[in-house]
Amino acid sequence: MNTNVVEKAATPKLSIAMEERKALRANPAKAVAEKLDFWYGTNQALKNINLVIPENQVTALIGPSGCGKSTFLRCFNRMHDLQADTRYSGSIMLHPESVNLVGKDVDPIEVRMRIGMVFQKPNPFPKTVFENVAYGLRLRGFSNRTDLAERVEKALRGAAIWDEVKDRLTDSALALSGGQMQRLCIARALATEPEILLFDEPTSALDPIATAKIEELITELRQRVTILIVTHNMQQAARVSDFTAFMYLGELVEVDATSKIFTNPSKKATEDYITGRYG
Amino acid sequence: MSAVMTIEELRRGLSWRKNLDKVFVVVGLLILMSCLGLLALLFLDLVRDGASRFGWDFLTQFPSRKAERAGILSAWVGTSMIMLVTAIVALPVGVAAAIYLEEYAPKNWFTGVIEINVTNLAGVPSIVYGLLALGLFVYKFGFGQSVLAAGLTLALLILPIIIVGTREALRAVPKAIREAAYGLGATRWEVTKDHVLPYSTGGILTGLILGLSRAIGETAPIITIGALSFIAFLPDSPISGEFPFVNFAWLRSEFTAMPIQIFNWVSRPDQAFQQNAAAAAAILLGMTLAMNAVAIWIRYRFRKKINW
Numbered sequence: 001m002n003t004n005v006v007e008k009a010a011t012p013k014l015s016i017a018m019e020e021r022k023a024l025r026a027n028p029a030k031a032v033a034e035k036l037d038f039w040y041g042t043n044q045a046l047k048n049i050n051l052v053i054p055e056n057q058v059t060a061l062i063g064p065s066g067c068g069k070s071t072f073l074r075c076f077n078r079m080h081d082l083q084a085d086t087r088y089s090g091s092i093m094l095h096p097e098s099v100n101l102v103g104k105d106v107d108p109i110e111v112r113m114r115i116g117m118v119f120q121k122p123n124p125f126p127k128t129v130f131e132n133v134a135y136g137l138r139l140r141g142f143s144n145r146t147d148l149a150e151r152v153e154k155a156l157r158g159a160a161i162w163d164e165v166k167d168r169l170t171d172s173a174l175a176l177s178g179g180q181m182q183r184l185c186i187a188r189a190l191a192t193e194p195e196i197l198l199f200d201e202p203t204s205a206l207d208p209i210a211t212a213k214i215e216e217l218i219t220e221l222r223q224r225v226t227i228l229i230v231t232h233n234m235q236q237a238a239r240v241s242d243f244t245a246f247m248y249l250g251e252l253v254e255v256d257a258t259s260k261i262f263t264n265p266s267k268k269a270t271e272d273y274i275t276g277r278y279g
Numbered sequence: 280m281s282a283v284m285t286i287e288e289l290r291r292g293l294s295w296r297k298n299l300d301k302v303f304v305v306v307g308l309l310i311l312m313s314c315l316g317l318l319a320l321l322f323l324d325l326v327r328d329g330a331s332r333f334g335w336d337f338l339t340q341f342p343s344r345k346a347e348r349a350g351i352l353s354a355w356v357g358t359s360m361i362m363l364v365t366a367i368v369a370l371p372v373g374v375a376a377a378i379y380l381e382e383y384a385p386k387n388w389f390t391g392v393i394e395i396n397v398t399n400l401a402g403v404p405s406i407v408y409g410l411l412a413l414g415l416f417v418y419k420f421g422f423g424q425s426v427l428a429a430g431l432t433l434a435l436l437i438l439p440i441i442i443v444g445t446r447e448a449l450r451a452v453p454k455a456i457r458e459a460a461y462g463l464g465a466t467r468w469e470v471t472k473d474h475v476l477p478y479s480t481g482g483i484l485t486g487l488i489l490g491l492s493r494a495i496g497e498t499a500p501i502i503t504i505g506a507l508s509f510i511a512f513l514p515d516s517p518i519s520g521e522f523p524f525v526n527f528a529w530l531r532s533e534f535t536a537m538p539i540q541i542f543n544w545v546s547r548p549d550q551a552f553q554q555n556a557a558a559a560a561a562i563l564l565g566m567t568l569a570m571n572a573v574a575i576w577i578r579y580r581f582r583k584k585i586n587w
Contacts, residue, residue: 082458112464119458123456126456126584136463139465
């Protein structure tokens with residue numbers, strides 16, 4: 001099965017990999033992690049991560065369970081700050097302003113207002129569909145009814161769920177199907193027009209059809225927003241991402257254009273992982 | 280065929296294990312039924328003893344030296360007013376304490392000590408609260424032997440119940456929901472007020488009502504602070520016809536309460552008063568059961584609306 005992945009990913013051929021390399025050069029860096037370390041208490045979960053996240057591209061983080069990919073993702077919106085006894089060092093610079101997202105003097109709430117996140121399990125609020133999407137806007141002080149309605153519609157359209165919920169805006173979000181809930185969560189994150197959208201294994205709780213819709217959506221969204229996605233599913237990484245970073249034991253082993261990683265990885269560990277020899 | 284045993288052995292072993300299962304069901308049911316049966320028996324006994332006294336008059340008449348003319352008007356009105364004060368005081372204080380402990384307090388030895396003591400407070404004998412209230416509310420603060428003092432005393436008594444109940448309700452809100460709100464840039468207070476509190480309202484109200492149904496039957500602390508057992512007048516109404524439509528004189532009023540009235544009647548030698556006591560006790564028990572029923576209903580309503 002895993003050899004299939006390699007074959008499928010191989011079809012784009014090297015010339016496309018070249019294009020992606022060009023894309024990396026053409027797209028300015030949206031965020032740059034430099035010498036990033038992270039600790040839970042005394043346990044160092046991330047070691048010296050250096051990674052460039054290109055603007056308006058999809059970057060996938062892959063690696064076996066416990067390799068630190070979710071931990072790394074959660075550094076971008078300072079989710080770890082909700083837990084006691086966690087510590088960052090190094091930097092994740094958000095451009096063009098060059099704000100260090102993990103800097104001690106940077107307010108984690110400000111960071112979360114700029115970086116959106118979609119979680120592993122769909123987690124809509126037990127409120128109406130409309131209020132779910134409007135919540136981020138309300139936090140930012142939007143209260144004008146028509147303005148809110150317009151922005152909510154735009155976000156729902158952006159998440160490809162408008163047609164399914166336009167007549168159910170006042171229904172509870174918990175009445176939606178799992179796939180719809182996840183797209184609603186994407187709409188909720190999109191409503192405030194984040195600069196980077198983080199996806200933490202967004203389809204691991206969904207069936208294949210719902211998964212396909214989300215993947216299609218991610219491919220469309222990259223036009224508008226920089227995307228960082230953690231996935232356990234290597235076919236998914238191959239399908240949706242422009243760049244893939246392979247992590248192992250808290251370290252970044254290799255990062256390259258996705259087609260390159262899946263056809264011709266330069267590190268042995270990466271090759272072993274994507275061909276299913278471990279993980 | 281399984282390698283470790285023959286099919287006969289397997290079946291024999293399985294039927295033995297399934298019989299054990301049945302034994303547990305029978306034992307469990309027996310114990311449950313005897314508990315419920317005892318309560319039902321008690322209730323029926325009270326109803327039978329007090330049967331002759333039930334009626335509108337019993338509810339609308341003041342106590343009297345003549346058993347057949349005595350009613351529980353001042354007692355149930357007093358109890359209701361005390362419960363009102365208790366609820367109004369205990370709910371915000373208890374919920375605020377629970378929110379602090381659950382959402383804000385850092386996990387260190389100090390909050391650990393506080394948590395253990397909150398749980399311990401639930402086990403403090405109620406007479407101790409009565410003594411505290413007598414010294415503090417009645418004398419020091421000068422509230423006197425009033426509805427206010429009684430309500431505050433019972434509020435103290437049920438605070439631990441409300442705090443523990445509220446914390447459980449808050450804890451039941453999934454971490455994923457909090458993360459969703461934080462992820463959008465909410466502050467801790469926004470997460471609490473927009474999400475955690477609304478989603479745990481059912482559990483909080485359940486805790487409140489369970490606390491109140493404990494308080495409604497408390498006798499010792501109320502006697503300690505000096506409830507009267509014979510009151511032939513009602514406190515002023517909390518609602519008045521003129522602006523500002525509320526009135527606080529009732530808070531300073533002297534009072535009696537259901538358990539006091541029952542205690543008073545039951546300690547009289549006259550058989551007729553025993554009937555009054557039984558009837559009042561049945562009504563008090565009915566009030567408690569009704570409150571518990573409301574708690575169950577609220578929990579059911581909120582569970583139906585929010586299922587994670």
